[in-house]
Every structure is written in structure tokens, then in C-alpha cells.
Amino acid sequence: MIGWSGSWRWVGLGCLGIACSDYNISDKDEPSEPGEAEDAVPDVVVDPESFAITGLCGTEDTELAVINVGLADLDVFDVIVDGRGWSVDTSPLPVVLAPGLSVELPVTAGVGSATIHIDTSDPDEPRVSVPADAAADEAPLIAITSPADGAVLPVGGSSLSASVLDSEDGLDELEVTWESDPDGIFAIDFADASGAATANWSGRTAGPHTITATVEDTCGNATSAVVEVCQDEGYTSDELDLSAWQFEGSAEWDTTNDWLQLTAVESEVVGSAFATDDVVSGDNIEIRFNFYMGDGTGADGISLTALDVDRMSGFLGGTGCGLGYGGDAPCTEGPALPGWSIEVDTFYNADADPTEEDHLMFTFDGDVDSAVIWSELPEMEDTGWHEMVVTVADPNVRVEIDGVVYLDEVASGHFGFPAYVGFTAGTGGETNRHLIDSLEVTGSICDN
Numbered sequence: 499m500i501g502w503s504g505s506w507r508w509v510g511l512g513c514l515g516i517a518c519s520d521y522n523i524s525d526k527d528e529p530s531e532p533g534e535a536e537d538a539v540p541d542v543v544v545d546p547e548s549f550a551i552t553g554l555c556g557t558e559d560t561e562l563a564v565i566n567v568g569l570a571d572l573d574v575f576d577v578i579v580d581g582r583g584w585s586v587d588t589s590p591l592p593v594v595l596a597p598g599l600s601v602e603l604p605v606t607a608g609v610g611s612a613t614i615h616i617d618t619s620d621p622d623e624p625r626v627s628v629p630a631d632a633a634a635d636e637a638p639l640i641a642i643t644s645p646a647d648g649a650v651l652p653v654g655g656s657s658l659s660a661s662v663l664d665s666e667d668g669l670d671e672l673e674v675t676w677e678s679d680p681d682g683i684f685a686i687d688f689a690d691a692s693g694a695a696t697a698n699w700s701g702r703t704a705g706p707h708t709i710t711a712t713v714e715d716t717c718g719n720a721t722s723a724v725v726e727v728c729q730d731e732g733y734t735s736d737e738l739d740l741s742a743w744q745f746e747g748s749a750e751w752d753t754t755n756d757w758l759q760l761t762a763v764e765s766e767v768v769g770s771a772f773a774t775d776d777v778v779s780g781d782n783i784e785i786r787f788n789f790y791m792g793d794g795t796g797a798d799g800i801s802l803t804a805l806d807v808d809r810m811s812g813f814l815g816g817t818g819c820g821l822g823y824g825g826d827a828p829c830t831e832g833p834a835l836p837g838w839s840i841e842v843d844t845f846y847n848a849d850a851d852p853t854e855e856d857h858l859m860f861t862f863d864g865d866v867d868s869a870v871i872w873s874e875l876p877e878m879e880d881t882g883w884h885e886m887v888v889t890v891a892d893p894n895v896r897v898e899i900d901g902v903v904y905l906d907e908v909a910s911g912h913f914g915f916p917a918y919v920g921f922t923a924g925t926g927g928e929t930n931r932h933l934i935d936s937l938e939v940t941g942s943i944c945d946n
Contacts, residue, residue, distance in 0.1 A: 541568030542620040549630040553666035555717035566595040573619035583610020637719040638664035653732035655700030669693040679708040704731030728944035742775030746814040757935040760923035763794040772920030781892035781913035784940040790933040792880035797845035797928030804917035809836040819847040822922025824866030834864025862911040873904040
């Protein structure tokens, strides 16, 4: 952006905006005083009297006017530029200016300081000097305000922000480009009038990222800011392609409510749903979701299952006490799903369950009658939606429901396998509706 300042003297072709008495100029029709013709001399003025430009982009074209405000012809001989960055087109010279006339000389301003000398026949001031200065446009400034350097970015996306400054351009004229190594450019937009710039961060590659925010002004000058971050791997239900989910049995996506229904209020049904478009590691993962169970006569429960991709042969386990993941037990034939499972069980099966109360139970490979670790729960049926957070960091398993930690123990077994994350549920002679909502899966591949 160009900024001009200087001293300008506006003149016309008559008295040129200056009092005629200042130069002893009389109207042509007015009788001359004796000896006046002998005293007639040229008088030079220039417009502007100085140049001062800031925020110069490359070069800028302007003009310098040389004006005769005297009473005799003015010879304009030459223009000499002393300094750097400035030039004057002298092709109109030499020229003779009658009183009241002017010549406009094209001037090209470049970055630098110079003095423009105009040589004329003015007897009192044969050389007029015009100082000229032009400062280059300064690059804008930028700082990334969020995320902080070294941050771990959550699954599900976040908003990035930066602040920009510029002494010449309007802040909303500054364009900000956001780029990630390794993902490339992911956002280009202008800052707002306060200098705030934002970008949406979602769907990025898991792992380390170098995020660069570059601000560019109207002159093309640019400055960058950089932060190093790490993106946790995983996904949320909002990001999932439902066509890549594997639905089995009674499970279906409720398009009206945007949640997963594993079973309706029916007896002897089983359902499962697994997200097959993402494979995570079963030994280091956090899974957060909401569940609901109720509206029926009270059975049987749900499971969160990390299904071993290498050993699986299907997506659906046994009914009843199998809860859609278990098998090979007196209370269900199965089949059992390989991997690990955490069940929320609301119906007591004497030959499988460690307690008559609602409970959590962690098992490997669908072995529903061999609990590895377990914990009693308060009433889970017909008590509304519950938030459950499962964190597995081999060999530790931590489970909290509604902010209360019920399991935080070591579980001996095989965690290190590629897994599909999913949910199962089943009913037997008794019934319940089993629903899942707001799934978020995070593979902890970043150092927190």
C-alpha cells in the first residue's frame, strides 16, 4: 500500500492560485507603470516541493510540475537526479514556458532517496532542488495463537488461530495460508478487520505435523509462523462413512435420531456394528461414547469390542449372556469374537457372571464366563444416557462411566493386534433397547 506525504503548491495558468501582488503581476488590460517591462523576469515554482512515499511496492509513477509564475518566459533546461531509486523523464526538455504555463515531467519512484534538481533561467533561483524519498513496503507479521507448539490435537478436529499485523495494509486485506507437513495446504482465507485469522483442522493424518501459517500483503510480501504438533489417530461418529460400517443381526443406524440401535425391545435378538474403514491398535487406545439401555423387561447388555482383524471370522457373537460378542459358555453357544471386550451387563447369569448386580466385565476372545477384571455398577437400565470412557494402555485398562472410575487395573493378556472398534448387544428371554451415540476413538500415538 502506498502512502504519500509532501508539500504541494497548486497553481493555475493565470495567477496560479497565488496572489498576483506577490509577484507584481498585473492584468493584461491594465496600463503598465513606467519601467515595468524592463523589470519583467521569470519565476519558477515546482509542485510538489518534496516527495515522501511509504509502503512502496516495486515502483510508482507520478509527476513533477515545473511552473512559470513570473512575467517573462522561463527556460527549463534540464533535470538532474542525484541519488538512487528515482528517475525523471526529461524528453519534454528543454522547453520555454510563457508566464502562467507549466510542464509536467513523468517521475518514476523506486525505493531509495534522491534529490531532483531542476535547472531553469530563473535569475533568482536557477536551480530548484526537490527532495525525494521512498520506503519499501514492510512485510506483515503473524503469530500462531492456537495450538501451542508441541500440542497434541484431539480426534474430531479443532480450530486453529493466528494474529496478523501490518503497518500499511488493512488487516482484512491480508491473506493467510495454512499448510501442514505432511498433508499440504488445507486452508486459505483473509484475516478479519481485527487481524484474527482462523482455519478448521479436521481429517488430518495421524502423527507429527509441522503447521505453517503464512501471511501475504497486497505487495506480495510474506511472513510465516510455525508450530510443531501431533495429531492423535482415531475418528468420531460424525466423521464416519456409514457405508463402511459392518452391521449384523438386529443392529441398524437410526437416521431419524442419528444414533446406533443395536437391539429393539425384542427377545432373543443380537446385533453388532463395527467401523471397518479404520483399523486401530488394540494396545493403546481411548474410546468415548454414550449408551442407553432400557424400555424393556431388563436384559441383557452391551459390549464395546476391539475385534482382532487378523483372527476374526465374523462380526457377531452369541445371544443372551453372549451380548453379541461371547460364546463357548453354558449360557450361549457363540461364536466368540477374538480380541478384547468390555461389557455392561444388566442381567444375572449364574454360570457366567461374577455378581448379581449390574456390572462391568473385561474379557479376552469372547470368553464370557472367565472375567479378567470386573466391577459392580449402579443401576444402568432406564436411567437415561450414560457416558463411558475406556482407556487401554497395555496392560492397564481404565473405565469410567459418568465421570466415576469403576476399573483401573492391569489385565494380563494379548492386546497388541490390529482392531476394528465396534459394539454388540443381545437379549434372551428378557428385553431392552440398546443404543450407542457420540462415538470418539483415539489411538494414543502422540507423546502427551
